[in-house]
Amino acid sequence: MNAFSLVTFFHAPHSRSGITRAMFEELGASFDLVTLDLQRNEQRSDEYLAINPMGKVPAIRHEGMLVTEQPAILMYLADLYPEKNLAPSLGDPLRGPYLRWMVFYGSCFEPAITDLSQKRAPTPQVQSGYGTYDDVMAVLAEQLQQGPWLLGERFTAADVLWGGALNYGMLFKLVPELPVFRAYVERVQSRPAIRRAFALDEALAAEQAQQREELAVDA
Numbered sequence: 001m002n003a004f005s006l007v008t009f010f011h012a013p014h015s016r017s018g019i020t021r022a023m024f025e026e027l028g029a030s031f032d033l034v035t036l037d038l039q040r041n042e043q044r045s046d047e048y049l050a051i052n053p054m055g056k057v058p059a060i061r062h063e064g065m066l067v068t069e070q071p072a073i074l075m076y077l078a079d080l081y082p083e084k085n086l087a088p089s090l091g092d093p094l095r096g097p098y099l100r101w102m103v104f105y106g107s108c109f110e111p112a113i114t115d116l117s118q119k120r121a122p123t124p125q126v127q128s129g130y131g132t133y134d135d136v137m138a139v140l141a142e143q144l145q146q147g148p149w150l151l152g153e154r155f156t157a158a159d160v161l162w163g164g165a166l167n168y169g170m171l172f173k174l175v176p177e178l179p180v181f182r183a184y185v186e187r188v189q190s191r192p193a194i195r196r197a198f199a200l201d202e203a204l205a206a207e208q209a210q211q212r213e214e215l216a217v218d219a
């Protein structure tokens with residue numbers, strides 16, 4: 001049993017913070033949940049902006065410190081519960097690849113799919129931090145070919161992140177439906193913890209929809 005205080009998790013269903021919820025389930029960790037309804041713009045309230053000035057979820061607060069950005073949150077949580085073995089530790093040869101793929105998400109994958117979604121003309125390859133969209137997808141596909149997990153035989157927090165990211169990416173047609181991506185996402189999603197997180201999120205989304213309906217009736 002760890003002697004630290006509980007992490008506070010700022011979360012909205014059907015959003016990127018579902019990945020953080022999945023991480024908590026994988027860890028089997030308790031946390032204080034603060035839910036926000038993005039459709040009611042609660043992320044833009046003064047109260048929440050005072051916590052996370054970006055007005056985004058996920059965010060976590062622990063020991064008075066704020067952590068935002070999915071890869072940072074997942075790495076923080078994995079390190080908080082080392083006994084769960086979701087992060088290669090310092091000195092482990094997989095530590096470098098683990099850091100690489102966590103950071104690759106924010107510095108290459110997200111900007112590549114955002115540019116695609118906005119139909120932006122590609123930045124010349126040399127000036128683009130992610131090179132080209134095709135390179136990002138090809139490099140990812142090649143890494144996953146080795147399987148079953150992103151780092152090979154060992155399941156880590158990187159799989160919580162990438163299983164969710166590729167799932168959303170394919171759902172929104174921003175990631176190609178390659179068999180290697182589909183098989184990987186299915187492997188991640190069939191994990192009991194990921195399924196639990198998904199079910200909890202569906203229930204929360206339904207609860208928020210009900211609250212919105214009640215508010216509309218009262219108005």
Ligand SMILES: N[C@@H](CCC(=O)N[C@@H](CS)C(=O)NCC(=O)O)C(=O)O
Pocket residue numbers: 014015016017038043055056057058068069070071
């Ligand atoms: N860079 C952030 C992105 C977070 C993000 O874009 N969250 C969206 C939900 S999917 C959000 O909070 N949107 C609400 C808004 O911008 O009003 C991360 O990786 O955690």
